[in-house]
Amino acid sequence: MDAVSELLANVWGRGAVFRPTVLRPPWSLRMATGAPLMVAMMVRGHAWVVADGREPLRIAEGDIAVIRGDVPHVVADAPSPGAARTVTASDYCPGGTGPTRSCGRPEDGRDGGFGGGFEDGPVLLSGAFTGRGGVGERLLNVLPAVLVTPSAGSAVPAPRAMAEEVTRARPGQMLVVERLLDLVLVAAVRGWFDDAPGRCRALDDPWTAAALRLMHDGPAHPWTVAELAAAAGASRAAFARRFTELVGQPPMAYLAGWRIGLAAELLRDTDLTVEAVARRVGYSGAFALSAAFKRVRGSRPSEHRRPPRGPADPPSPSGV
Missing domain, CATH: 1.10.10.60 (Homeodomain-like)
Incomplete structure (x- = not known):
């Protein structure tokens, strides 16, 4: 078994949540979900992951950012964000049920209500492994605080296709969301290994x-x-x-x-x-x-x- 497979062998998206958010500049979201692992992708536009005490990292459209849950961070439209709105676990799909939830429609970042569309402005697709049981301690020990890898050329579906999938209420949606989050994490970790000559x-x-x-x-x-x-x-x-x-x-x-x-x-x-x-x-x-x-x-x-x-x-x- 190769190193990436070994690290991810016991990781699964059970307890995962995914949410697309339509945003209006200037915007800044402080992620405080309590999840052991967070992922972020831009469906439209770009963003910055600003982790406390670390250099900001830019996410281009289609890039995958993986952030350890023990790292306080903000996702914003600028490397020096202003006042941030705090996002907690309860903000992920209010009213949803079950261990895996996806919002019925994209959230509009202007007022916290649901509305807007994928053509209205920047769209952030964020996901969280909400249960530590699905994230191995060995993986958390190995990962850096924040890693950003491109999704281009990977097995991950186009960000817009993913966003549309997690907003549909269809049979088997819970499993689809879990598998999508798994796939995003595998792609990100594999890209991280590919870009790290020392590890290879x-x-x-x-x-x-x-x-x-x-x-x-x-x-x-x-x-x-x-x-x-x-x-x-x-x-x-x-x-x-x-x-x-x-x-x-x-x-x-x-x-x-x-x-x-x-x-x-x-x-x-x-x-x-x-x-x-x-x-x-x-x-x-x-x-x-x-x-x-x-x-x-x-x-x-x-x-x-x-x-x-x-x-x-x-x-x-x-x-x-």
Whole structure:
């Protein structure tokens, strides 16, 4: 399985929402949906994604922007936006029902009501993975705060066709919206890999690729730099230098992040105890995993637990 497929294998659009918005300059929308991942495409016109503390990124017509949910950001018609209207989860398709909703008509950005048409001005198509269950921790750990890739030449339908599709009330629309959001994310991540020579070289380099494969396939193994280097057929020093250059971090730092990402998914998606999760991902026990979580993420494993379903759920070990 290639790197993109591996990252996205357990990602799905369940809990997705899509909304086209007809806008009137000057416009500025602060996205505060609480979603773990947001996407934005311009059906008509262009926009800027202005993430707090980062350089603004321009989205041309048809470009795909993917923004991590932990990154406060504004989507606006200018790189230095004015006062922004806040968009929350409740703004996505008021009155809609079910885990996946699409607005019946484009929203008119002038007054927050529904109306307008695709020919009336700039049109933003925004989507959100509203449930963390559909977005893998490993993907969120790898993605930059904001990435922008062109949709041209990808498998994604034309933005206008997508906008029209999500505004139709037809049988199976929920599945269509979910699959469209999946497709947009795959196209964006694949384009990001294509435009990043370092990531591609890491996958093509025999030493680095061999080490990544070993760590991914056996996270519970007590890997050392020396052992990974030997398996790759390289000296320890040469392997460590090349891995760090191509991946962007030393082998053990990458392994720690990979293990913590796996642990977060197991904590969220299974009923395994923290002790069991720790041993599955290469830590001696719950407290070792807790220390690693605090070091890597500044949080505790218990903060990644899904809400308990009832009194029968086993508690996490004390203090973890």
